[in-house]
Amino acid sequence: xxxxxxxxxxxxxxxxxxxxxxxxxxxxxxxxxxxxxxxxxxxxxxxxxxxxxxxxxxxxxxxxxxxxxxxxxxxxxxxxxxxxxxxxxxxxxxxxxxxxxxxxxxxxxxxxxxxxxxxxxxxxxxxxxxxxxxxxxxxxxxxxxxxxxxxxxxxxxxxxxxxxxxxxxxxxxxxxxxxxxxxxxxxxxxxxxxxxxxxxxxxxxxxxxxxxxxxxxxxxxxxxxxxxxxxxxxxxxxxxxxxxx
Numbered sequence: 665x666x667x668x669x670x671x672x673x674x675x676x677x678x679x680x681x682x683x684x685x686x687x688x689x690x691x692x693x694x695x696x697x698x699x700x701x702x703x704x705x706x707x708x709x710x711x712x713x714x715x716x717x718x719x720x721x722x723x724x725x726x727x728x729x730x731x732x733x734x735x736x737x738x739x740x741x742x743x744x745x746x747x748x749x750x751x752x753x754x755x756x757x758x759x760x761x762x763x764x765x766x767x768x769x770x771x772x773x774x775x776x777x778x779x780x781x782x783x784x785x786x787x788x789x790x791x792x793x794x795x796x797x798x799x800x801x802x803x804x805x806x807x808x809x810x811x812x813x814x815x816x817x818x819x820x821x822x823x824x825x826x827x828x829x830x831x832x833x834x835x836x837x838x839x840x841x842x843x844x845x846x847x848x849x850x851x852x853x854x855x856x857x858x859x860x861x862x863x864x865x866x867x868x869x870x871x872x873x874x875x876x877x878x879x880x881x882x883x884x885x886x887x888x889x890x891x892x893x894x895x896x897x898x899x900x901x902x903x904x905x906x907x908x909x
Contacts, residue, residue, distance in 0.1 A: 671753030672714025674707065674745065676725060678733075684769035684790055684829070686738030689726050691757065693742065695749040698773055698807040700796060701883050702835055704870030708745035719756045723764070730766065739767025739789070748776035755784035762787045775809050777817025782824075791821055794831045797839050798848035806838060815851070822855040829859055834889050834897055835866040845897055849904035861901045861908040865889045 674692040683690050692705070694714025707713065726740060733739060740761045747754040747770060754770070761768045770780075771792040795814055797803040803811040821828055830852060834840060852858050865888055874881035901908035 669719050669753075669756065670716055671719075671750045671757075672711050672716055673722075674705070674714055676722075678729065679741075680736070680738075683741040683743065683771065684739065684792065685767070687733050687736035688738045688741045688769070689729050689733055690741045690743055691722060693744045693747050693750055693754065696744055696746040696773075697749060698746070698775055698809045700807045701838075702806075702833055702866055702870075704867070704873075705745070706870065706873055706877055706879055711749070714745075719753070719760060722757055723760050726761070726764075726766070730764065734766070739769065741769040741771055741792070743771035743792075746773060746776060748772055748779045751776075751779040751781070751784060755781070755787065758784060758787040772817075773807075773809075774814035774817035775807075777813055777820065780817075785821070785824060785826060788826060791826055791828045792831055793818060793821070793828050794833070795848060796833065797844060798851065799841070799844040802838065802841075802844065806835075818851075818855065822857045825857060827859050828855075828857050830861040831864060832861060832897075832901075833864045833866055834894055835883070836887055836889050836893065838886075840889070840893060840897065842900065845900045846904075849901045849906060852901075852906055853904040858906060861898075861906050863894055863898050863901070863908055865894050 672694045674694050676691050679690050680687045694708050695711035696709050742754050758768050767789050769790040770788045773794045796807050800811050871881050898908040
């Protein structure tokens with residue numbers, strides 16, 4: 665049994681269709697090692713800004729919605745921030761959810777995938793894996809981190825047979841180059857556990873948070889992708905036998 669019973673969270677919410685199958689109870693934890701230029705939740709970057717809660721408190725809140733999310737074919741998603749920055753807390757929540765018969769999903773960049781032990785992953789029904797770019801230099805410029813840990817984690821999830829939904833944020837001028845997208849599609853098509861690829865058009869809805877926090881939003885003037893560009897990228901993934909939407 666894990667001994668950690670507290671963690672730092674930003675909030676919780678309900679969502680449908682974007683954080684895993686069905687209607688989900690979504691737990692936003694605080695703390696993230698990356699600084700993605702398009703991040704919509706800069707208010708979750710720092711652990712110190714989170715509210716400390718116990719696992720029991722989280723489960724009590726989930727309990728209020730259990731019948732609803734179960735009837736809607738959903739479950740619980742732990743997201744952030746980066747849940748694997750608090751692996752003991754995240755693991756404890758996932759374990760309690762599994763014990764309660766709830767479908768579990770982990771939303772992660774995979775950058776800290778080495779911190780997810782086999783026990784945590786055994787309690788995870790689905791991983792929402794955010795792969796920011798398949799170009800090493802572009803990944804570093806976009807996130808401040810390295811790509812290799814995420815690819816290692818993706819390979820490990822395949823080895824363990826854990827289903828994955830890939831999330832790929834499409835940013836014009838930064839993640840739309842055909843070559844790296846084809847490279848990523850080839851990599852993913854070599855895995856046996858990728859159920860789908862979600863191509864997510866870049867947006868600026870998080871810009872007011874940057875202003876409130878006094879942080880420059882470097883992509884403020886970046887346009888949202890045209891529908892034709894989004895469809896082109898989806899078709900690139902489809903060409904490699906992947907279900908993309």
